[in-house]
Amino acid sequence: MAVIGAGAIGGAVIEALEKGRVPGASLIAGLHSGSTSNEIDSAIAASDVVVEATTVDAAEEFIPRVTAAGKDIIVCSCGVFARHENPRDLISAPHDDSGTPGRVFVPAGAVGGLDVLAAASRAGKTDARLSHFTIKSPAALGVDEELTESREVFRGSARDAALRFPRTSNASVALALATLGLDHAEVVVVADPRVTRTRHVVExxxxxxxxxxxxxxxxxxxxxxxTSAITAWSVAELLIGIRDGVGPGAVVLERG
Structure with missing residues (x-):
């Protein structure tokens, strides 16, 4: 497999692979902003799965590039899906007309329970309601004002949350894609200067x-x-699930 990005998530995934902490997975290449186009294409061709852990703009480029090569991609910058009415539009047809496009996996990341919520949503969405409350430090949310107490800084759809906070809304997007969709899941973002951990409450x-x-x-x-420290390990657990054909709660997008 190849990992694109060597920041908080990508670096931790690379380290886990190099130390053999992801059974059945080996690292082909760690790619970064300085990697050439040929290096990227070679790494994709040699991999079964590519992990994207960079930025929303990079995800916009790599999802069609990887899926067109018939390879699966785990997308950590899942705010990219908020840019598209249908997230599956990012999946490209294979270069070879006889081939099959790769799949897109969205890890649960900082939250859990996607399997239960997806099952409940499949039973019926008409009378269902999802609210995701995320509490982070003002600095993490880009709030420049000096706060002395918690303050609600956003309330709206998961799509709008991802467009406003593209680097900190991955859990909201994963929850929405697994359940009611980006336009029907409610997100409430709270900036709290007292927090030392990130808190998520899902109702x-x-x-x-x-x-x-x-x-x-x-x-x-x-x-x-x-970023929550658990996020990189969510990716590692998903890699094991892909290998085994089963796995933890995750969103899987395939070309229609």
Whole structure:
């Protein structure tokens, strides 16, 4: 496999692969902004799975590039899907007309329970409601004002949250894609100067049941307070699931 990006998530995934902590997976290449087009194409061709852990703009480029080569891609910068009415539009037809395009995987990242919520959503979305509350430090959210207490800085759809906070809304996008869609999942973003961890609260209500989950994650020190340390390990667990043909809750997008 190849990893694109060597920041907080990409660097941790590369380290886990190099230390043999992801059974059945080996690193072909670690790619970065200085990698040439030929190096990137060679790494994609030699890999079964590519991990994107860079930026939304880079994800916009690499999703069609990797899927057109018939390879699967795990997208960590999943705010990219908010730019498209249909996220599957990013998946490109294979170069070879007889081939099959690669799949796009969105890891659960900093939250869990996607399997339960996806099942409840499949049973019926008409009367279902999803709310995702995310509490982070003002610095992580790009709030320049000096706060002395918590403040709600956003309330709206998962799509709008990802467009406004493209680097910190990955969990919201994953939850929305697994359940009610980007335009029907509600996101509430709170800036709290007192937090030392990132907190996520997920509330889902439907005729099938009521589900409430809370996650409090340690921060990856290399991320500037934006990324939960668990996120890279969510990617590692997903890689094992892809190998085994089963796995943890994740969103899978395929070309229609």
């Amino acid at each position: 889902f209500r439907s005729p099938l049941g009521t589900y409430e989950m809370s996650f409090e994650n340690s921060l990856d020190p290399a991320s500037g307070g934006r």
